[in-house]
Amino acid sequence: MPITTLSSREFNQDASGAKKAATNGPVFITDRGQPRHVLLSIEEYRRLTGDRRSIVDALGMTGSEDIAFEPPRATIGSRPADLD
Structure with a gap:
């Protein structure tokens, strides 16, 4: 899984390129050389989070x-209390 790193400036100039890169793996977006954000495809995000329902959704029981x-x-x- 390739990892792509872009500066904030590069990301702002080519957001569509960053989205394309995210289909192949995470895209790290840096600010002043430090990683600040990660762009993932929705499929990768769901895989990482397990696409779990929240407890509120689970207990809602629609219907x-x-x-x-x-x-x-x-x-x-x-x-009586047992005091032995």
Whole structure:
């Protein structure tokens, strides 16, 4: 996987070239010689992140309005403390 490095100036002058390079591997964009950003293809980004759903999305359960759910009533009893 080739790695491409561009200065911020080069990136600004040829953004389409940077996008093409990102299809082959990450494109590092430097500012004053230091890497500051990385341009990735969406496929590579999804591979790295696992394209996971957030917990909010997972618990949203679209269409769950029609599910009948009646949990049994909880009963909480007391018992003497075991101090032994």
